[in-house]
Amino acid sequence: MKRKCLLVFVLAPGMLVVPAAGNTEIDKLLALDKICDEVRQAKLKPLRAAMVEKCVREEKRPRSICEVEMSTYGEGGSSAATGATVNRKFSDLPECVAARNAWIERDRRNQIIGISSFNRIWHGCKSPSFCGELRR
Secondary structure, three states: OOOOOOOOEEEEOOEEEOOOOOOHHHHHHHHHHHHHHHHHHHHHHHHHHHHHHHHHHHHOOOHHHHHHHHOOOOOOEEOOOOOOEEOOOOOOOHHHHHHHHHHHHHHHHHHHOOOOHHHHHOOOOOOHHHHHHHOO
């Protein structure tokens, strides 16, 4: 017989969070994030290929180096050259907006009972649909 373990996290005095086994709501939200990421990657692929070609043709650099450098194009984050924050490309696609709104709605519901998924669970940009919002 399989044993199940119940984990309890104490966040603050008197506040408990008990993660549910097989949380279907989280699974659905993560599935929305995956769809968003797949659609974004499909749109980024030709842009990255064009950037690699430009790098090879105009900058006369080895293709392998250009491919590595352009592999994260469009993902957002901090610019190595300037240190400025760069937003993710295509986070405004309908699939990404739907995923972000679903997380925000879940967060609103949970804040009513004192649990914030945005601040406590997904802080650190683990949810792709939030990455662009965290960097704005």
